[in-house]
Structure formats: C-alpha cells, structure tokens
Amino acid sequence: MNERAPDLVIRNLRAKVEDLDREILKGVNLEVRKGEIHAIMGPNGSGKSTLANVLMGNPFYVITGGEVLYKGRDLLEMSPDERAREGLFIAFQYPVAIPGVNFASFLRTALSARRGYQNELIPVAEFQKILREKLDLLKLDPSIVTRYVNEGFSGGEKKRAEILQMAVLEPEMAILDETDSGLDIDAVKVVAENVNQLFDKAAGNLGIVLITHYSRILQYIRPHQVHVMLDGRIVISGGPELAEELEQTGYEGLQAQFAEVAAATPGDQPVRRAGKVFWVAH
Amino acid sequence: MEDAAVREGFDRATVERLAELWEGPEWLRRRRQQAWELFRSLPLPPPTHEAWRRTPPERLAWDGLGPVLQERGDEVARQGLDGLRGDGPALALHNGAVAGSWGAERLRRAGVVFCDLRTAAREWPDLLEPFLFRAGLRAEENAFTAQHVAFATGGVFLYVPAGVELEEPLVVADWVDGEGLVAPHTLVVLEPRSRATLVQRRTGPGTGLVNLGVELVVRDGAQLGYAQLQDLRGPVREFGVVRARVGRDATVRTLVASFGASLEKLFVESVLDSPGGASEMLGAFFADDAQHYDVHTLQEHQAPHTASDLLYKVALLGSARSVFAGLIRVHPGAQKTNAFQSNRNLLLSPEARADSKPELEIMANDLRCTHGSAVSRLEEPHLFYLQTRGLTRQQAVHMIVEGFFSEVLDRLPVERVRWWLEQKVAEKMGAEAPLGRVAALRGLLEEVAQSR
Numbered sequence: 001m002n003e004r005a006p007d008l009v010i011r012n013l014r015a016k017v018e019d020l021d022r023e024i025l026k027g028v029n030l031e032v033r034k035g036e037i038h039a040i041m042g043p044n045g046s047g048k049s050t051l052a053n054v055l056m057g058n059p060f061y062v063i064t065g066g067e068v069l070y071k072g073r074d075l076l077e078m079s080p081d082e083r084a085r086e087g088l089f090i091a092f093q094y095p096v097a098i099p100g101v102n103f104a105s106f107l108r109t110a111l112s113a114r115r116g117y118q119n120e121l122i123p124v125a126e127f128q129k130i131l132r133e134k135l136d137l138l139k140l141d142p143s144i145v146t147r148y149v150n151e152g153f154s155g156g157e158k159k160r161a162e163i164l165q166m167a168v169l170e171p172e173m174a175i176l177d178e179t180d181s182g183l184d185i186d187a188v189k190v191v192a193e194n195v196n197q198l199f200d201k202a203a204g205n206l207g208i209v210l211i212t213h214y215s216r217i218l219q220y221i222r223p224h225q226v227h228v229m230l231d232g233r234i235v236i237s238g239g240p241e242l243a244e245e246l247e248q249t250g251y252e253g254l255q256a257q258f259a260e261v262a263a264a265t266p267g268d269q270p271v272r273r274a275g276k277v278f279w280v281a282h
Numbered sequence: 283m284e285d286a287a288v289r290e291g292f293d294r295a296t297v298e299r300l301a302e303l304w305e306g307p308e309w310l311r312r313r314r315q316q317a318w319e320l321f322r323s324l325p326l327p328p329p330t331h332e333a334w335r336r337t338p339p340e341r342l343a344w345d346g347l348g349p350v351l352q353e354r355g356d357e358v359a360r361q362g363l364d365g366l367r368g369d370g371p372a373l374a375l376h377n378g379a380v381a382g383s384w385g386a387e388r389l390r391r392a393g394v395v396f397c398d399l400r401t402a403a404r405e406w407p408d409l410l411e412p413f414l415f416r417a418g419l420r421a422e423e424n425a426f427t428a429q430h431v432a433f434a435t436g437g438v439f440l441y442v443p444a445g446v447e448l449e450e451p452l453v454v455a456d457w458v459d460g461e462g463l464v465a466p467h468t469l470v471v472l473e474p475r476s477r478a479t480l481v482q483r484r485t486g487p488g489t490g491l492v493n494l495g496v497e498l499v500v501r502d503g504a505q506l507g508y509a510q511l512q513d514l515r516g517p518v519r520e521f522g523v524v525r526a527r528v529g530r531d532a533t534v535r536t537l538v539a540s541f542g543a544s545l546e547k548l549f550v551e552s553v554l555d556s557p558g559g560a561s562e563m564l565g566a567f568f569a570d571d572a573q574h575y576d577v578h579t580l581q582e583h584q585a586p587h588t589a590s591d592l593l594y595k596v597a598l599l600g601s602a603r604s605v606f607a608g609l610i611r612v613h614p615g616a617q618k619t620n621a622f623q624s625n626r627n628l629l630l631s632p633e634a635r636a637d638s639k640p641e642l643e644i645m646a647n648d649l650r651c652t653h654g655s656a657v658s659r660l661e662e663p664h665l666f667y668l669q670t671r672g673l674t675r676q677q678a679v680h681m682i683v684e685g686f687f688s689e690v691l692d693r694l695p696v697e698r699v700r701w702w703l704e705q706k707v708a709e710k711m712g713a714e715a716p717l718g719r720v721a722a723l724r725g726l727l728e729e730v731a732q733s734r
Contacts, residue, residue, distance in 0.1 A: 056670050059662065084672035096667050100685030104727060105718040106668070109681065113672030119714050128726050142730040148685070165671060 006031035007071055007207055008173055014065035014232075015054045023064060024050045026232035034172055035204040039218055039243065040211045042229035043251040048211045049093055051229070052177040055209075056090040057083055070173070085113055089171030091162035093178040097150040103161070104145040107131065107168055114169045134167040137201070138194045155182040156191075163194045170202070175209045180217040192220030215243040230258050291348030294318060297432050299351060303379075304436075306403030309411060317421035317431035324425040336605045336637060337547050337576040342426065342521050347490050349433045350462040355381025362455025362485050365705070366511075366698050370450040371396055376457045377464050378436020389448075394478075395441040396452055399467055402439035409441050414469055418497030418525035426521045430465050430493045437467035440480055442504075447477040451507070451696050454480065458488035458514060468496040472504035474529070479507035481699060485542070489516040492543070498526035498534060502556065505533045509699050513706055514542035525551045528588075531558035537694060539566040541706045544573055551580035554588035565594030566690045566703060568683075568710050569602035576605040581621055583612040583646075589620040595690050596627045597683055598634035599710065606636070610651060611643040619646060623653040628686050630660060630679065680711040684718045 008031065015025040024047045032038050042048050054061050055068065057080035068075040070088060078086070098106075111130070112121045121127075135142050140160060150158055159179050166174055176195065180188045199206055210221060218226070218240065226243045228236040230251070235258050236242065246254070297318045301311045326339040355376030363372055363382075371385030373396065380398045389396050395406055402410055415421060421431040438454045458464045470480060484492070492514070500506045510524060520543045526534045538550055552561035567575050581590035596604045610621045627636035638655035660682060668678035684707060691700050704716035 058666055060666075079675070080666060080669040081672050081674050081678075084670050090670055092667070092670075096661075096663050098664050098667065098682065098685060100688035101681055102685075102688070102718060102723070102727075104723050104730075106671070106681065108723065109673060109677065109717050110668075110671035113674075113677070121715075121717075124723060124726065131726070146727045146730055169671065 004033055006033050008032040008209075009069040010055075010066070011068070012066040013051070013054065013063070013068060015050060015061045015063050018060060018062050024061075024232055025054065027066065028229075028232070028234055030227065030234060032173065032207045032209060034207045036225070037199065037208045037210060037221065037223045039223040039226045040209060040229055040234070041213070041215065041226060041243065041246060043255070044213065046229045047232040048229055049177055052090055052175045052209075052211055055175055056080055056088065081113070084169075085116070087172035089166050089169060089174040091159070091166060091174065091176045091179050093181060095150045095158045095162055097148070097153070099148060099151055101149045103147055103149050104131070106149050107145065107165065110165070111168055130168060134164060137197060138164060138167055140164055156187045159183060159187070159191055160194070163191060163198070167194075167198055172205060173207045173209070175211065177211045178213060179210070180212055180214065185216075188217055189220055192217055195221055215247045218243045228254065230255055292321070292344065292429070292433065296349055296351075300349065300433060300435065303351065303353060304400045304403045306400075307407040307411075310403055310407070310414070313415050313421070314432050314434070317415070317428050320421050321425060321428035321432050324428055326425050333578060333607070337545070337574065341545055342491065342519055342547060344429070344463055344491055348462045350377045350435060350460045350464050350490070352377035352379040352435065355379040355457075357381060359455070359457030359486075362457045362483055363453060366453050366455070366481060366483055366702060368450075368453070368698060370452065372453040372455075373398060373438055374455050374457065375436060375438065375466065377460065378434070378466055381457065392446050393443040394446060394448065395439060397439055399434075399437040399439050399469065406439070406441070409471070410439065410469065413471055413497060413499055417469075417499045417527055419495045419523050423523075426493060427495070427523060429463075430467070430495045430523075433463060433493070434465045434467045434495070437469070438482070440470045440478065442472045442476040442478045444473040445475045448479070451479040451481050451698070454482045456482065456484040456486075458484060458486040458492060458518065460488055461490045463491045463493060464488060465493040465495070467494070469499075470497070470506065470508065471499045472501060472506050472532075474501045475503040477505040479696060481509045481511070481696060483511040483513070483702075485513045485515065487516045488514060488518045490518060492518055492520040492522070494520065494522040496522070496524040498524075498536075500526060500528045500532040500534045502529040503531050504529065507535045507695065509537040509694075509696065510539070511699070511702060512540040512542055512546070517544040519543065519545040521547050523549045523551075525549070526553065526561065528552060528554050528556070528559035528561055530556035532556075533560045533562075535562040535564070537564040537566070537690070537699065538577075539703060539706070540575060541568050541710060546575045546577075548577045549580070550577065551582060552590060553582045553584065554590065555584045557585045557587045559585065560589040561591070562693075563590070563592040563594070564690050564693060565592075565596075566687055567594070567596040567604060568599075568707060569596075569604060570599035570710055571602065572600065573602045575603070577607070579606075579608040579623075581608075581610045581623065583610070583616040583619045583621060586615065586617045586619065588616060590622070592623045593690060593693070594625045595687055596625070596636055597630060597686060598627070598636055599630045601631070601633040603634070604636045605639075606655070607639040607641065608653070609641045609643060610653065612646045612649055612651070614645045616646045617648040619649040619651070621649065621651045625655040626686070627655075627657040628659070628683065629657065630683070676711070676713075677717060680708070680713055681717050683707060683711060684716065688718070
C-alpha cells in the first residue's frame with residue numbers, strides 16, 4: 001500500500017441514533033487514500049449503513065466519540081453540503097424520491113455547487129455537454145434525467161441514478177452503500193462496470209468505500225482491502241482473499257469467535273484480527 | 283361605519299365623479315348609483331358567517347380611506363408589464379387609468395376589443411351592457427361587491443367575436459399605488475367558438491385597499507385561459523371575486539397566483555351552466571411573515587356532462603396563515619359530471635398555519651367526484667439527500683418548494699407565466715434566481731426525449 005497520508009482517517013468513531021441510548025458504532029477505525037477501493041462487509045445491523053450516513057453528516061445520528069479527518073480537516077465539523085462540495089459522495093442504499101424536482105435541473109444545481117458557482121448556475125451548454133458525456137459513459141437511458149428525482153424509479157434505476165450523480169459530480173471520496181442490494185445479477189454487473197469506469201477514469205483521484213452485505217459485487221469490483229464489520233466495529237481487515245474466505249465461512253462463525261475475544265477484552269479497546277487470530281489493538 | 287364611509291369620500295359625489303371619469307352611458311351611471319345605495323344599506327357580513335369565520339370582515343374595513351381617483355395613468359405603471367409583455371398586445375393601467383396600450387389596433391381589425399374599461403364604456407357601451415356587473419358579479423351580493431361596483435376605478439375589457447382564435451396571450455398590468463381604495467374590474471367576453479388567453483398582473487406599492495372583480499364570460503364552444511398574478515408590494519389588503527360562466531362545450535382555465543399584499547380574501551368560482559362545459563382551476567400561493575390568505579373556491583355544476591379540475595397549492599413561511607375552503611356543488615340533474623379538487627399546503631416554518639376545508643354538495647347520483655387536501659411540512663430526509671449533493675440547506679428548501687409548485691407550473695401553457703412564478707418563488711426564498719429553471723433546460727430535455 002502506498003505511503004501517502006490517507007485522505008480519509010476514521011479514528012475510534014462512535015455514534016448512536018438521537019433518541020436511543022445504545023451505540024451503533026462502537027469505535028470504528030479506517031484509513032482510505034484516493035486511488036484505493038475499500039470494501040466493508042458485514043451482516044445486517046453491524047453498523048455499515050450507519051457509518052456511511054455518519055460520514056455524510058446525516059442529522060439522524062449523534063456522534064458520541066472519536067474523530068474523522070478528511071483531507072486533513074475535521075469532517076465532523078462540516079455540514080453535509082460542505083462535505084459534498086469538498087468532494088465526499090454517498091450513493092444511498094435507499095435514495096429518497098423528491099416529488100416535483102426535475103432530475104436534470106437538480107443535477108445542474110448540484111454540479112454548480114460542486115464546482116464552486118455562487119448565486120449562479122453552470123451554463124446550460126456546458127452542463128449539457130457534461131451530462132451527455134456521462135450518460136454515454138454509463139450507457140444510461142437519457143430519459144431518466146427528464147423525470148422527477150427518484151420518483152417512480154425501479155430499484156435498478158435508483159442505483160444507476162446514484163452512480164450518474166457520482167459521475168457528474170466527480171467526487172474524490174465515494175461511499176457506496178449497498179449499491180448492489182436488491183439488484184439481479186445482470187444489474188449488479190452493469191452497476192459494477194459503471195463504478196469501475198468511474199474509478200479508472202479518475203486515474204487515482206478517487207477513493208471508494210464500498211459497503212456490501214454480499215461478496216457478489218466483489219467479483220466485479222476488485223477492492224484493495226476488505227474489512228469486516230461486526231457489532232459496530234471493523235474487526236478484520238485483509239486483502240481481497242478475505243471476501244472469498246467469508247463466502248465460505250459466512251458471518252456466523254466469525255461472529256462467535258469475535259464475541260469470545262471481545263468478552264475477554266477490557267474496556268472499549270478495539271478488537272481486530274490479523275491472519276486468523278483476533279487481537280486487541282493498542 | 284356608514285357615517286365614517288360617507289365622511290371619507292364613499293359618497294354619491296364620488297360615485298358621480300367616477301362616472302364622469304368613465305364617460306359611460308346612462309345605464310352604467312344608474313348601475314353604479316344603485317350599487318352605492320346598496321353599499322350604504324348593506325352591513326358587513328357577520329363574522330360568524332361560515333365564509334368569514336377565519337378572516338373577520340373588519341380586517342377589510344375602509345375607515346380612513348377614500349377611493350383613488352386617478353384621472354390619467356403615469357408611465358411608472360408600465361413597469362408592471364416587465365418580463366411578461368413579449369411583443370404581443372398589452373395594456374398598462376394605473377389605479378384603473380390607462381398608462382399605455384400596445385397592439386390593440388391590430389386586434390381591432392379582427393373585431394377584437396382589448397382596451398381599458400373607461401374607453402370601452404365610451405366607445406363600446408353596447409358590448410358591455412349585457413355583461414358588466416351582471417354576468418359574473420353583482421352589487422347585491424354583499425357590502426364588498428356593492429363597494430366594488432359603485433367605486434370601480436377602471437379596468438380592462440376583452441371582447442373576442444365568434445370564431446376568432448388568438449394565439450398570442452394578451453397581457454394586462456394593474457399598477458396600484460397610493461393609500462386609498464382601488465377597485466379594478468376585468469370583463470372578458472368570448473363569443474362562441476373563439477379562443478384567447480389573458481394574463482393579468484397586479485402589482486405596485488399601494489398601501490390601502492384593493493377591491494377587485496373579474497367577470498369571465500365564455501360562451502358556447504369558446505376557450506379561455508386566464509392567469510391572475512398578484513405581487514403587490516405594499517401592506518395592502520385585498521378583497522376579490524373571480525367568477526367564470528362557462529357555456530356549452532366551452533372551456534375555461536384559470537390560474538390565480540398570489541405572493542404579495544398583507545391580506546387577501548378571494549372568491550374564485552366557475553359556474554358550469556351548460557352541458558359539456560369544463561373548468562380547470564389552478565392556484566399557487568406563497569405567503570411569508572404575517573401575510574394572511576383566505577381563498578374560497580366554487581366548482582358549480584349546474585348542467586350534465588360538465589367537468590371541473592381544481593389544484594391549489596399553498597406554501598407558507600414565517601408566521602403566515604392561509605385558509606382554503608373549496609366547494610364542489612353538483613345540482614340535481616347535473617349527471618355525468620366529473621369534479622376533482624386537490625389542495626396541498628406546505629408549511630416551511632413552525633409558526634405557519636394552513637387550514638384546508640374541502641366540501642361537497644352533491645345533488646346528483648351519476649357522477650365522478652374526488653377531493654383531497656393535505657398539510658405537510660418539509661421532510662428532513664429530502665433535505666439531507668439534496669444537501670449531500672452540495673446544495674446548502676437554503677437551496678435544498680428552495681428546490682423542494684420549486685418542486686412543490688411544479689405540479690401547477692407544468693400545467694401552464696404560457697412560458698412567461700411559468701418564468702414569472704419561478705422568479706416570485708425565488709424572491710420569497712431570498713434567492714437571486716430560480717434554481718430549477720426547468721425552462722432553461724427544456725431544449726436539453728426535448729433533445730434527450732428525442733434521442734431515445
């Protein structure tokens with residue numbers, strides 16, 4: 001792995017839902033550089049989507065500890081829109097439909113914000129050129145931009161519309177939250193191909209955090225690192241072979257092992273694993 | 283109240299002076315004198331009356347005000363046409379007096395009359411006589427309509443002869459200033475099988491009272507589009523009646539859009555008195571601070587095979603307050619009627635309040651009728667989604683509000699009117715320009731649609 005300073009540093013991040021006492025993130029550690037693809041895998045309820053939402057600043061969650069640095073800045077101090085303008089992007093697992101808001105004009109406003117236009121919008125001709133180029137790149141049916149944002153979109157259309165937004169906004173760090181969920185195998189291939197195209201085109205200027213429940217999409221998107229999240233923590237990190245291993249063993253065996261080690265670990269120190277052995281991080 | 287009104291100039295002498303300004307025929311002078319008698323005798327509607335329960339009539343009281351007697355229009359009034367005029371026929375009015383007129387001669391050659399009401403009373407009294415203060419609005423309805431007829435300061439007249447179809451929208455701007463009462467009147471008569479679109483904007487810095495009346499007569503087989511755009515800038519109070527009479531197989535499409543004034547009490551009505559008549563009623567209202575809008579709509583089905591479709595959208599900021607009361611009335615025998623009504627309200631602040639009262643009075647048994655109303659607030663997940671794409675919270679709210687109104691905008695055939703509405707929404711949101719500007723992308727969207 002290269003020696004540049006990481007662009008995204010997550011240290012011992014803890015978070016909960018506003019009205020509940022129970023923490024969902026219990027000390028997450030992760031470092032991502034531009035030019036890297038990290039896959040975060042884990043069973044339902046392990047905190048993957050919470051991590052994605054917390055990184056993007058969803059007000060539904062409260063940070064209870066830890067820190068996140070993005071390009072050297074305190075990410076948690078930034079509003080969601082500031083994060084976006086600074087090049088952070090999230091492809092949502094469940095994108096909301098926004099009635100009455102035309103997709104093309106929304107994209108134009110978003111791109112204008114990303115490119116630093118103030119009190120004006122990117123010229124129509126320039127926007128049109130960019131949009132056309134991205135639609136072609138992703139081989140998307142252009143009629144999608146004539147509709148209201150996510151309104152009446154099929155599952156596949158929603159996911160591809162998220163990727164289209166990513167293509168137009170050209171982020172530096174993208175979190176893809178279960179972009180493969182709810183899709184049939186052909187659709188997974190198409191979306192994965194789209195992500196690979198954007199990653200290649202960015203030529204080292206894009207880092208990706210790919211959150212997934214299944215290893216299926218990792219047959220098409222080759223991650224540099226794979227992390228496993230259990231009960232609010234990243235407990236195992238390894239190379240792509242880790243995904244294959246998980247495919248064999250499933251999360252359950254891992255969970256049992258982990259619970260044993262966690263019980264024997266004092267305080268809230270992170271528990272991790274190197275090779276096949278769990279260890280407590282210092 | 284009566285004494286105060288007389289002292290303040292709501293007297294017979296003022297009625298006479300207005301009649302002189304109009305230079306109208308004797309029947310008109312008589313109608314106004316009768317209205318004045320009614321005005322003196324009719325009390326304000328009781329505040330317990332259902333139509334006035336949420337806006338006490340006293341809030342529209344005229345104590346201390348007198349009618350504005352504008353003899354000639356000033357050029358300043360022409361700015362009311364800004365952005366709406368285009369190259370087509372247009373008319374600028376200043377407290378009811380002409381401040382500019384364009385393109386009327388060309389229309390004249392097709393038999394169309396498009397002029398201010400004072401001119402119309404002088405030159406085309408016979409065209410007015412059957413309709414003016416008769417067809418849509420009558421002095422005897424209540425003290426406000428009596429005041430309107432007695433003290434009508436001027437207005438616009440559009441007459442389209444049978445079979446004449448006007449492609450281009452006609453545009454009127456009413457400039458209202460001063461501290462007194464301005465009572466503008468609009469009379470549109472579309473003879474059988476004719477077609478026209480009239481866009482009327484009311485603006486200006488007036489601080490008094492506006493009492494407006496709009497009579498739309500759409501005869502058999504005719505098609506009328508009428509947009510009434512209000513962005514009065516002063517703390518002016520308004521009472522108004524907008525009433526359409528729709529003939530056999532005729533269609534009227536109205537838009538009422540309000541952004542200005544401190545208080546507005548409107549009655550917007552479509553009377554479908556012959557088979558095959560149809561009415562589309564669109565509304566877009568956006569109030570802020572302490573603005574108060576109270577709108578009554580009526581879809582009156584008097585004949586079988588008639589159709590009405592109403593969509594009113596109201597957005598509120600600050601401590602603004604709105605009331606929507608919409609009645610669908612289907613008379614006995616008005617079978618095979620289609621009547622739809624939808625009122626949607628969006629509250630953008632915790633202090634804002636919207637009341638919605640849909641009502642049905644159905645006296646026929648073979649018809650389709652639906653109505654729905656909703657009051658909603660901004661949804662945090664929507665705002666978060668837009669913010670994650672780089673829009674500030676303010677922009678995100680603006681975009682959602684644009685989306686809220688788009689259902690109305692998308693149904694407007696006149697591009698300039700859509701543009702005007704987008705501008706007004708942006709102004710309310712404190713933005714320099716609209717965000718969506720879907721109009722600007724129309725070329726792109728069409729190209730995309732074709733490339734499929």
